[in-house]
Amino acid sequence: MAVLQMQKISIYALKKDRKKLLEFLQRRGVVEINNLLPEDAVFKRNDVSEAMQNIEKNISLAKDAIDILDSYVPDKKPSLIALKGKKVVTEEGYASFREKYKPTVNEVKRVISLHKEIAESKAEILKHQTQIDILKPWVTFDIPLNFDGTKQTKCFIGSLPNEWNLEALYKCLAEGTPVEIDIVSSSKEQTCIFALCPIENADKVYDILREMNFSYPSISMDTAPSEQLNRINSQLSELEQTISDAEKEIKSYADHLDDFLFLQDYDTMRAEKYNVICQLLQSEHAFILTGYIPERDVKRLETDISARFDVCVETTEVSEEDDAPVLLQNNGFASPMEGVVASFSPPGKGEVDPTMVMAVFYYVLFGLMLSDAGYGFLMVAVCGFGLIKYRKTIEEGMKKTLRMYLFCGLSTAFWGIMFGSYFGDIVDVVSSKFFGTKLSIPPVWFVPVNEPMRMLTFSMLLGIIHLFAGLGMKAYQLYKQKDYKGIIFDVFFWYALLTSLVILLLSMEMVTGILGISLTIPAVVLRIAKYLALLSAAGIILTSGRESRNPFKRVLKGVYALYGVSGYLGDVLSYSRLLALGLATGVICTVINQMASMVNSVIIFTVVVIIGHLLNFGINALGAYVHACRLQYVEFFGKFYEGGGRLFHPFNENTKYYNIKEKM
Template sequence: MAVLQMQRISICALKKNRKQILELLQRLGVVEVNDVIPEDSLFKKSDVTKGRTLLDKNVNRANDALGILDTYAKEDTSMLSVLNGRTEVSTTLYNEFYDKHDEVLRVINQIISLERSIAENKAKVINLQLQMEALKPWMNLDIPIDLKGTKSTNVFIGALPNEWTLDTVYEELATYMPMHIDIISTSREQTCVLIVCLKEKSDEVLEGLRKIGFAKPSSAGKEPPVKQQEELENQLNLVKQEIENAKETISSLASRREDIQFFTDYDSMRTEKYDVISNLVQSKNVFVLTGYIAQKDAPLVEKAFGDNFDVAIEFESVDEDDNVPVVLKNNSFSAPLEGVVEAFSPPGKGEIDPTMIMSLFYYMLFGLMLSDAAYGVIMVLGCGILLLKYKKMEENTKNSLKMFLYCGISTIFWGVMFGSYFGDVVDVVSQTFFGVHKTIPALWFYPVNEPMRMLTFSMVVGVIHLFAGLGMKLHQSFKLKQYKDAFYDVVSWYLLLISSILVLLSTQLFVDILGIGFTLPPVVGKISGVLAVVASIIIILTNGRESRNPFKRFLKGLYALYGITGYLSDVLSYSRLLALGLATGVICTVINKMGSMAGGGITGAILFTIVFIFGHTLNIGINALGAYVHTNRLQYVEFFGKFFEGGGRKFNPFNVKTKYYKFKEKTYDE
């Protein structure tokens, strides 16, 4: 409903209390800290780079350790466990964790070390397996591969490319006889051979072997291949056992998962604190903290610090030139849509919070686009049950579910108005399985049967939405006491648009196109035409008023008047209400018809149930997503385009930004 009034806060306290003060301020989470006070000869800023780097390293290592635990001992959680929110713990437990911090860090380092050893041992396993694979062709060799020979002979052990027979090898080496040749093994890729020759002919034999592609084996050793294979296999088993032992140790450390999660949050909070310390100016004995706080939270801070510390707190009104952060405050109906506004941009200076008015149209437009009562019931039940069951869920998740809950209520309303309950499922089921014609009548009309009526209604909704945007601009101008701008930029456009609509409604052609059952009297059209001309003249003469050159002013005025075509395109954008609404209904009808194609009976009922569940699940997912996207689009482009520019800076308080736990601070009376 409003942008909260902000104040500048300054806190001066003893340096010995800095840690406790910052931790309390962090848990309160109501102050955004900045560094507007410059350094001087007495007050300096602290260099906390070293400490912050160490904390970042700790947090990263803790996250790595948690990732390792998830790999080897995954936490047993359900898909909806994320809705439980973070575990709430007391500040006492937080303070006590300091004593076990270093011990948990050792556990983290142990887990990372074990994972590193597993990775190294896996590399060893691959290496050993490659060595064993390389030895397989030599298993029939009963002497060491690196045997050189005897006193009078040389031994060559190696491989020839491709497949060779003993005769072909002898033929190739016939000129180097005498020699002894054995084929150890052969395959398409290579032939492993052992050749014994006289020592004085070894050079010639080696040259001959090279000519036919002889190559020494990559694996060698002083033991026969069989013995080497046994040793490698023993090593492989030992390494695999080390891997299994490391995995078991990691799995046993899964019991420390919560401690590691707490460690992550603990050091993350300390990291935030170090960021704040870097913005403080401090002397030998005192420090000064400055920042922004919402005016409503000022008594909370005064009470919290006044009860615990000797501290001087000063609140000041913000200057007009200050880059003040923005905090939105809305009721439970509109608050779920604050995220939608902030996704566009927080309000800029002088702008109002559009959330309340936007929420009325947001829920209505979403319901119009989905417009099936049964789908709305599913959304309401689903979101409602989750909200009731998981009461400690995170605020952002809760707001999202509330938003879709209200969207579901709107969908139910428009579904009832348009007579859509899973499309025409009542009619299809009654005719297919019971042979009677039963249907639930629409309270208003069936858009599928009267698309032009739905299109007209969509345009009317669009005009109202755009007029609401202009109304917001009018309110904003009055708030800033820009009365001339309010008249020239808003009232004149109201006059032009309303009179133009009245002119169109007085023409029979326009009325026939829209299928409206009435036509305004010609006199209304004539008066409206005159008013439209007057409004056009006002727009032409005033929209270039910032320019001193009359010619430029006139041209800018004409260009501004051309903006009426923009309003026409904006209104046409609301035809998506018709398109998406019809898409939901038509697809529902198609799904129901497909399900009933097998006719009645047990087989037909089974087929219908399968098609019904699968088809409507898919349809509600796709069309709800489409409704969400296009509703946002209408807000951002058409509605915000009339008055809202944004450009504000979101309030970023010094608070507890944790992932696993939230710390409950005692409550202070405001």
């Protein structure tokens, strides 16, 4: 477990080499650029906001075009990138793409334009279909719907709600008023009518129609409905042909998908490069680049960069005032836990890397909370397959994730064997139901469901070990900081107090009775424990506030610190979740198996077992992950670790689909 030593780096180079130098640094990915130097009369920062906007626009266009192609040719887009890895592109391939950058951008825009054309055509089709629905009741009507009458007559063309007949219409409209009525179509929902009357009676007729909830057609046209329907159907055919042609043209770009993917990655790299350019101090002919680099990479980078460019590279040690980033380095067993540490906070200044010690306890606690050999072997099989099958291509982040769950699976399988749980009691159920004989695999240790207090005792013991390991990490951290007094005052006294209190508690029949254990502690040990508890408590009271010069405040701070012993009790009790989650997994497994055994069909039995155990595995694996993190963050880290560091974010290729292979 180690926090890599950082150095400050300054690169002074000619402006003509800026583009190639930045691309070189981006491919190496070992320098975090952080230009904090102030501007002066010669060196100033450039405004590249306009270029950034254009690049970000092209990235957005490329993403949209890729999604459009994926919707029309779904099997063309690469899948499982994290497992299969990114495609490797040589420097020659990279240069070749740059030559066709503009044509590719135009192709992307064309795909988006075609997709927009399809969307507009579909919207127009919906509009025409609505018009068709409106015109269908008028298909036999040979007069334009906007016809208003003649000089001597007034015409009313429209619809009435519900179904009407001529007799009812004339009864309402023709009383003392000359009017000619024709029913164009009729249904339960509406009746379409044509009414004609002398122009001098128009107002009276309209008033009657309005009382009958008369409404004009929602569309107005100067041709007969049948002619308009023919025109709309012709337009629909044209629109459908437009959509078909556009879809064919979009599909024809399927062979250009690799260019679209590379365009997205290429402009993503350009955006990051321009983000760096806006930080650089530049004169007319030169520029200055500053940042941080891991000490292990300094010599190689300096050698390679000097061989390629006319530059001056300067490195210096990081001072206490510098906000240096943090980069962790661990072996294959602990490195998967670096992400868990980073999720809390990277180590702050003067803190040690807790990853290795945390990894041991994390794997143990995760397995103890899931504790089923079947689930453990399933995790090992899936993660092992992924690591072996895609070992040459898998992305580093996914590799660490699979490795983490591989170790968690091994721990789960171990505790499952210790407790005799193999998908619960599936062996018993299958053997008794289908083979008429009861077989079982006995536990190597004990069955937690049958002996919950024993499991609780073990959980609390493991919790005490975990907490003591946290105190041990604090001692190691104080040793690295050369605070030797702190090791005695802040660690040794607490070790002595907690150990003596545990011995005194175990001497009480009430405690041993609750825990279900029988223990006899010699009187001399109890006497030593009492004196040790008193002495260590006094030591905590007298030294915890040692930074204060006021004796009264010092004692008060010491008393308050001693009160923290109650926090240790709460921390130990917190490990009872190991019992709760372990029992939950086993009990639910048993319930699923019993439910499956109630059916006589082998197929249904298998389906119930598979679905039930998959759900149980998913829920309890998530619970084990969350609670294992919680025990690290709150109980373990609470004893020595504060974090507050800043992760190392090098200037590199944050691409999604391609990696550029550099000639070495």
